[in-house]
Amino acid sequence: MIVARFRPDVLTDEQSRLVAGWRHRGHRSFRCRVGHRTLITFPDLAAASPEGQRFLTVLRATRAVETVVDSAGSPPLGSLAAAGEPTAVPVSDDWSVGGGRFTWIAGPCAVESEDQLALAAKEVRARGAQLLRGGAFKPRTSPYSFQGLGRDGLRMLGEVSAATGLPVVTEVVDPAQAETVAEVAQVLQIGARNAQNFALLREAALTGRAVLLKRGFGCTVQEWLHSAEYLLAAGNSRVLLCERGVRTFENSTRFTLDISAVSLVKRLSHLPVLVDPSHACGRSDLVAPLAAAAAVAGADGVMVDVHQDASTALCDGEQAITAEEFGALVDRTGRLLHSLGPDRPAADPAMAGR
Ligand SMILES: O=C[C@H](O)[C@H](O)COP(=O)(O)O
Ligand SMILES: C=C(OP(=O)(O)O)C(=O)O
Structure with missing residues (x-):
């Protein structure tokens, strides 16, 4: 095109x-x-x-x-060849995702209470997170599972964000709620299950907030990039892509983190690419190695689930790491990135479209 x-x-x-x-x-x-x-x-x-x-x-x-x-079949507005260089996406007055800086997004999978969220935010901020994650509206497989605190959870996110200065990433699941979520969140998350909910993509884009678009676990790279194109074509260029694992025959991990997609999308698209190792593997002990793999593959940042007491978590406790483990992960990955220096695979416009 x-x-x-x-x-x-x-x-x-x-x-x-x-x-x-x-x-x-x-x-x-x-x-x-x-x-x-x-x-x-x-x-x-x-x-x-x-x-x-x-x-x-x-x-x-x-x-x-x-x-x-x-753009030869690839979605045009997201194409690196068209933009000429990777974009950095501003998410607050003093932080942009991409542009050579590595971003850490951390927090609980779900907002469970004021105390839980306030403690998690304080802990992850002190250890290097630039953004706070936490779901108020949870897309659950079973209707009987905890569905999130809804508007109450949103209110808590707003309060904790104001107290800590951390911008908030939270999921929007209903097009009719995009504006309400955007009143609190600096970044609207479109989850894997809604990656091809085109009405939701459009409403999220129209809020003007940055949008973090998870890859659907059944989506090809091109389908994922076409979903991002819905956001761009609606005039919102503040789009963050997030690889979170796809469904394969392998069932010893929750999903299969598609690390090649990270390096590939950095060559195809000018948008920042994040990785969510927590939802990809579903196991806290694999989060650190997958985060390291993401950094080496060229990701612009990582989003992880952090919970103080995973045994009591109301959602996805098996994949949550503690704040201390998060701190160690940030330090180790920082050293790794430093040692790679300019050798870390970066977006190369000359390779775009190959
Ligand atoms: O963020 C978490 C999702 O809502 C969760 O992974 C959904 O999975 P489940 O409902 O199958 O546990
Ligand atoms: C639901 C989430 O993730 P995913 O959409 O990738 O399953 C999440 O990050 O809260």
Whole structure:
């Protein structure tokens, strides 16, 4: 699919003229601001048709257009080739995910009480977390399992965030609740089970909050990237991808962490890629090695479940690590990243699309 990247010193009237001309002929275009640049894709442009050829000539001759890229079957607005460089996604006044810094997101799987959340936030913040996770609305396999504290949980997240300064990542499961969740959370999480709930993706994007998009456990990399494209095409470029394991024949771990997808997506997409080792393996003893693997594979950060007393956890206790273990994990991974230095696989626009 054809996508045009416009220069940072955008000549918006040129952009608008181009888009208006194209739309006047009954065609669609989708625009997304990525860093300092604007990407516009033209899904109806058939490069081989005479009309397509004429439009491409105009695009290439337009001063405001930096480059015109064919994303070759990959979703265009998320493509690294189109953006030209990886994007860093701001999630608060003083933290961006991506851009070379490693991000730690930690906290309980589910918000269970004020005390539990406040203690977890204090503990993970002291040990290096930049964002607090915690589910208020829990997507559970069984209707009889703990479903989360709902609005009460959201309120607790808001209070703890205000007290600690930690931005909050929490899941939204219902399109009608996207705005309510966005009043509290700096990052809306779309869980694996909803990765292809397109109405939910659209509502989450329209809140303008950053969106952390888990990979569906039955989704291919291309399906996952197309879900991200729904967010981008709705005009929200603050998208974080999160690999959390896929379902395979292997059942000795909860899911199978697809580490190759991490390195691959860093080559295909300009969006930051995170890894959730907790949900991937479902076992606290494998969280540290998988987090290390994620860091080496080029991930921009890791999200982990942390609980003070996993034996009493109301959700996913088997995969939660303690705050002390989290601290050790942050230290070890920090040393690992340092030792890798510039050898850590980074997004390389020259490899995009291979
Ligand atoms: O965050 C946790 C999810 O809600 C959980 O992994 C769902 O799984 P389960 O309901 O099968 O336990
Ligand atoms: C439900 C969660 O994860 P996933 O959607 O990856 O299962 C979660 O992180 O709380």
